[in-house]
Amino acid sequence: MSSMDERELAEIRMIEDGLRKAYDGDAKGVVDVFSGLRDFAVQLIHLDLTAENEIDAKALIIAMGDIGRMVAEKRMEIASIASVRSLGEVAVEAANCKRESLALKALSGLGELALEFAGKGMDAVARNAAETLENLGKNSSEAKMEVLASLSETYLMQLARKAMDENLPETWAAAVNHLAGIGASSTGKEMENSSVGAAILLEELGTAAARKGNEPQVKVVIEALEKLGRELSRKDSKNALIQTVWALETLRVLAMEYGIETAVNAAKLALEALNTTGIPDEEQNLERFQEIKEFHRRILRKS
Incomplete structure (x- = not known):
């Protein structure tokens, strides 16, 4: 043999x-x-x-x-x-x-x-998986492997949604923050789409939380977006920063609509903290962000 x-x-x-x-x-x-x-x-x-x-x-x-x-x-x-x-x-x-x-x-x-x-309902194991997904996403970002980084983000978004359905607030918060962590690490010209994608996915999670009237979860997303935005601003990642700002503004408006005043104030403060000077043309950004959303859908189908 x-x-x-x-x-x-x-x-x-x-x-x-x-x-x-x-x-x-x-x-x-x-x-x-x-x-x-x-x-x-x-x-x-x-x-x-x-x-x-x-x-x-x-x-x-x-x-x-x-x-x-x-x-x-x-x-x-x-x-x-x-x-x-x-x-x-x-x-x-x-x-x-x-x-x-x-x-x-x-x-x-x-x-x-x-x-x-x-x-x-295996909260501790799910949180461990969320951390591992972030580490994989960051590792992929460093290796300039965009599909892997974006797929890590997408799974974290799905994990957050599942945690919301199963009433696992700690897993939910972990998934949100680990998702933002990948976005913050995925800056630079070659990986900026991953940062944009993270902001888009965070906006989706915040929107879902706002529509459920879940104040703590909306605030967690706003805080994650602010941290992401600060890192993007520091690294001069303008395209991803504008998507982060748009996400915060969307959540601010939704929080007003659903009467979540503390989230409204949190979003206002986050927006004031971010510098958007020199942001590219909005129409060009919108087209690009739609392409990135479709990219996330494609990689999820391929996985």
Whole structure:
């Protein structure tokens, strides 16, 4: 038996072992399996780029997601956190090695698990996933991998929406702030679309919160937008800054409409704090921002 055959057999056995341990509720055993599957996946990432290695690595990532869903079903918190950590590490390694398709696969697996955890009320695990998504987004931004950064943002937006539906305020706030964190790191000419996208997604979350009359959540979004705007202003990222200002103005008007006075005042103060001197033509910005919204829709479909 060749070394490749031996490795593939070991991978299959480990996947089967992970599924069995998850079914039996063996949290420690599942944690060990995730560690082993992560190591196998990282090894494949560093091998020659062949169709066989690519398929093998994707199969491992899919298996990690399957086991992750099983431990979520059983509310196995430690094992669930291990699934987040392992998929996150695989995604980062793939991104660092410019293996974008594998990074996307791992990121998508992580994003779907994050939604699963929130849907089952696993607040601590969902917050851990939100932090990991931010780290992936920032790492992707540094590597100038726009699709990965934007997909991280999109999953954080979806996680915030799921947390809103499931009444998980801590997960909701974490997702919002981690989303803003990616936007703040994605400045510069090559990655500014990601910053613009973050502001657009934050506006959507703030709008949803305002329409529900949820004052604390609206204020969290306003604070996140102000922090994002300050960072964009500091880095002279004008296009993203104007979208941030538009988002704040939208939330100010909505807060007035729904009688959320503290949010109105918070938005006013945030707007006063941001310098929009030298902003490009509004019509050009509007067209570009519509293109970025469509870009988010496309990458989500591709994932």
